[in-house]
Amino acid sequence: MITNQTKIRVRYGETDQMGYVYYGNYAQFFEVGRVEWLRALGASYKSLEESGIMLPVIELNIKYMKPARYDDLLTITTKLSKKPLVKIEFDFEVRNEKEELLTTGYTSLVFMDMKKNKPIKAPAYLLEQIYSQFN
Template sequence: MSHKKHVCETRVRVRYAETDQMGVVYHANYLVWFEVGRVEFIRQLGLDYKSMEQDDGCGIAVVQVEARYRAPARYDDELVIETRLVAARGPVVRFGYRILRAKDGALLCEGESGHVVVGKDMKRAKLPQRYAERFAECLI
């Protein structure tokens, strides 16, 4: 697989509870889907958040999120979450996202999230070596 172009695709279906009075997806749900994509991206690399937290004693805290809404998603739409690694330097990691409607490929939302690796004390920590190595491969 070409790591530079590595994009994880995850599919979700819009639930009724995720829509607002206007029948469109409430904007904050896109941030939840960013997280779904991020977790699956890491899983596709053979890694996972759970072991990072339990075995390595650290996590990746969200410190910044940006989202640009292009078109509405509606109840029962199948969505494709495209996730890619944008940067990984020291304790700082950035992911990029695109959310598309599966049936027509329409771009609904795109954005990025910035993270800092932290220990259980919530202070900056070093990214565990195996994560640093796998992330570096995605950026080559």
């Protein structure tokens, strides 16, 4: 499947009293991973929205194994789970500089027509880019 890696440095404001990354911030890390995954494919959230398509998250799962800490350089690996139709699904891994697996996750998003507020099929140009990567 199509994979992309993004590096993120943990900022102080992303940690809790224990010095660990606050659990809710992982959803934002996954969003950064998805945005950069699309950008690497030659698309963007901005271009999708400009064409009248939004991508709301309809499912999010996170499994925490080890904590990330302030100033850690994290690698967010974003992998397309399967070929999209109306939904697009991603798997995530978060590793630290020692390559320790800290967190895994999954998100499912749906392509929505912004005017009609109804699910639609993924745009053809995006599917072409994705399918070309599978061959």
